[in-house]
Amino acid sequence: MSKTRKANVRKRLKAVDKVIEAVIDSGVKLHALGVAIKNTPKESTMKPRDKYTVFSRKHKKYRKSFHKTTTTIMLLPRRQLTLALLKPDLCANPNTISKIISRITATNHHNNFEIIRQREILWRQQDAEAFYAEHRGRFFFERLCGYMTSGPFTALVLARQNAIKEWRALIGPTHPWRARMNAPNTLRSHYGLTDTRNSFHGSDSDETANREIEFFFPELNVDAWRRQEEKEAAI
Incomplete structure (x- = not known):
């Protein structure tokens, strides 16, 4: 061998x-x-x-x-990709970002994500409006776009088993006050400020993750990545 x-x-x-x-x-x-x-x-x-x-x-x-051997053995379930955003209020403090990255990659039940891609982003107004197009017309749309263009933020592609579910569990409820009441150990409980300035984003489905990853990382071929995962998982 x-x-x-x-x-x-x-x-x-x-x-x-x-x-x-x-x-x-x-x-x-x-x-x-x-x-x-x-x-x-x-x-x-x-x-x-x-x-x-x-x-x-x-x-x-x-x-x-x-x-x-002729038998293919899958030792682990296939990993899943999700998009994570660390929003502008977090990125204003490099020490905070460092702590959060350490927690994301920590080895325990909810974490242990692998960072596949990472990029610092500074949006123009049209970029924010394009990403949040599905919310156009909602009362919070302009406020959200203004928040996301207020400074640089970090986009991550994370991988692990059940990445979408586990990342959303780690960041906690959308509303920080609910996170503090019902999920005090989550990231939004510690760092979220308001319903709009809630510090984090996570894809809510495979379809959404694929679309959002392509938006931020068009060079990443998700299908090719998955094929490579399956190849490496097989003996």
């Missing part, structure tokens, strides 16, 4: 370790799950032959490389 294939195998095994740690941290208690976790070795403790080969009576030394 080539060095690249071995590196990919180690990467997937470490990803499985992270999933198991997340399950443990979530507090889920099932007997079968406990047995599986107990009997699943960590990548760091596995012998090389157990990482890169499987048992086979038909091959020399009764082992054969994973990549020669």
Whole structure:
């Protein structure tokens, strides 16, 4: 097996370790799950032959490389992409952005996002109006566009399992006062100011995420990224 294939195998095994740690941290208690976790070795403790080969009576030394097996094994669910915006009030303070990025990528149940793309944006009025076109005519439209053109902001493409749901859970309710009452550990609870100046944005569906990612990152081919994900997830 080539060095690249071995590196990919180690990467997937470490990803499985992270999933198991997340399950443990979530507090889920099932007997079968406990047995599986107990009997699943960590990548760091596995012998090389157990990482890169499987048992086979038909091959020399009764082992054969994973990549020669005919069965495709999906170790993890396919990751999902979402668009995240860190709005102008946050970007006015670089230290705040640094803290938020650290929290986004932190390894725990709700976080552990991978940042696929990141870009600082400074909008013109027509840019804001184009992105929020579906809200044109609503009472908050002009106020929202004014807020989003008041200074630079950061656009991110985030990846992880259930990225859309998990990012929206991390940022919390649209209205910061509701976040403070009902979801005090969310980002909007800590940083949101008003209903308009709520500091964060997150896509609400795959379709919306695709459209919004293309708006900010037209060079990113989402379909090609997903194909590569599936290729890397398969042994």
